[in-house]
Amino acid sequence: MTSQNVIVSDRNPILGLKTITVSVSNSPLFSNSSPTYFTFPRRTFLKLLEAADKNKNNNTPKIASFVDSMRDSSPTRLRSSSHDSVSDNNNKTSWIVRFPSALTMFDEIVNAAKGKQIVMFLDYDGTLSPIVEDPDKAYITHEMKEVVKDVALNFPTAIVTGRSIDKVRSFVKLNEIYYAGSHGMDIEGPANENSYSQSNQGVLFQPAREFLPMIEKVVKILEEKTKWIPGAMVENNKFCLSVHFRRVDEKMWPALAEQVKSVLLDYPKLNLTQGRKVLEIRPTIKWDKGQALKFLLKSLGFGNSEEVLPVYIGDDRTDEDAFKVLRERGQGFGILVSKVPKDTNASYSLQDPSQVKEFLKRLVEWKRKTVEEE
Numbered sequence: 470m471t472s473q474n475v476i477v478s479d480r481n482p483i484l485g486l487k488t489i490t491v492s493v494s495n496s497p498l499f500s501n502s503s504p505t506y507f508t509f510p511r512r513t514f515l516k517l518l519e520a521a522d523k524n525k526n527n528n529t530p531k532i533a534s535f536v537d538s539m540r541d542s543s544p545t546r547l548r549s550s551s552h553d554s555v556s557d558n559n560n561k562t563s564w565i566v567r568f569p570s571a572l573t574m575f576d577e578i579v580n581a582a583k584g585k586q587i588v589m590f591l592d593y594d595g596t597l598s599p600i601v602e603d604p605d606k607a608y609i610t611h612e613m614k615e616v617v618k619d620v621a622l623n624f625p626t627a628i629v630t631g632r633s634i635d636k637v638r639s640f641v642k643l644n645e646i647y648y649a650g651s652h653g654m655d656i657e658g659p660a661n662e663n664s665y666s667q668s669n670q671g672v673l674f675q676p677a678r679e680f681l682p683m684i685e686k687v688v689k690i691l692e693e694k695t696k697w698i699p700g701a702m703v704e705n706n707k708f709c710l711s712v713h714f715r716r717v718d719e720k721m722w723p724a725l726a727e728q729v730k731s732v733l734l735d736y737p738k739l740n741l742t743q744g745r746k747v748l749e750i751r752p753t754i755k756w757d758k759g760q761a762l763k764f765l766l767k768s769l770g771f772g773n774s775e776e777v778l779p780v781y782i783g784d785d786r787t788d789e790d791a792f793k794v795l796r797e798r799g800q801g802f803g804i805l806v807s808k809v810p811k812d813t814n815a816s817y818s819l820q821d822p823s824q825v826k827e828f829l830k831r832l833v834e835w836k837r838k839t840v841e842e843e
């Protein structure tokens with residue numbers, strides 16, 4: 470049979486086997502150009518076939534699109550060869566012209582901030598910390614922590630992350646900032662009293678509270694269903710969850726994505742989105758990092774103000790929601806952290822967390838100078 474271009478001789482004989490090796494080529498599920506071989510436990514394989522059959526009949530994104538786009542968003546997987554490196558270089562040059570470095574454009578950015586209050590929004594993974602193999606070890610450096618603290622003492626500052634607040638706070642250990650965890654679905658004000666926090670202590674907002682039991686259940690199911698895939702990791706982010714691909718062999722990405730998607734068939738109130746080596750599962754409420762940005766600006770008294778300059782730095786697809794809000798408001802700047810050209814709603818770019826640190830340092834120095842001059 471050749472359903473989905475998964476090639477096995479017949480469906481019935483495989484029922485007696487413990488494991489099944491299949492060749493996959495040119496398939497809508499697996500878009501690799503050359504055939505790839507997978508060995509699956511028999512039960513898993515049958516479930517995959519079942520899920521693939523269901524996939525054929527619905528309009529949800531195909532596994533291949535998740536996997537392809539995950540490869541594209543991973544800087545270690547630049548699709549270039551000596552043959553097309555000239556056009557790649559041209560693309561990179563035209564991209565950097567459209568989204569210039571925030572370091573090069575620093576003066577323009579601070580000029581735009583004259584007479585306005587800068588409010589800083591910072592993503593965590595890939596922005597303040599490098600993307601590491603083990604997401605539990607995505608530590609922030611001491612130097613970066615000190616810089617973020619300086620930023621928070623000079624400007625209202627929020628960390629906006631897909632992680633749970635507890636997890637990101639355990640990394641950052643700063644009390645001076647706002648935390649918007651679970652993709653903005655869990656917002657807390659600074660624990661320390663400072664000029665920005667007096668009326669905003671404690672929990673500010675949890676728009677997805679009713680989804681807590683569902684998320685906890687799905688975490689357990691996913692842990693069970695993905696434990697046969699080496700390196701697969703399910704992270705409970707309280708109001709949402711992440712399935713990390715970072716430690717999974719790339720050949721197994723389609724299988725892992727398929728497992729995740731098959732679980733979600735039973736949970737129509739949960740949405741699946743893709744990030745850098747991660748699939749994110751979130752409640753289908755209309756709330757994202759962009760909404761969190763709006764909420765925080767409003768809480769700070771800048772809901773309809775012209776006297777604010779929000780700056781949002783992030784590296785992920787989910788940060789695009791915030792970049793888009795800034796574009797729509799015609800206010801402030803989105804800065805995308807990326808070494809490779811990507812479609813983005815940001816205005817500027819920075820290559821990696823060390824450039825983010827440099828930018829934040831310069832911002833603090835600029836602020837100190839401006840205060841001295843006043």
Ligand SMILES: [Mg+2]
Binds near residue numbers: 592594596
């Ligand atoms: Mg990130």
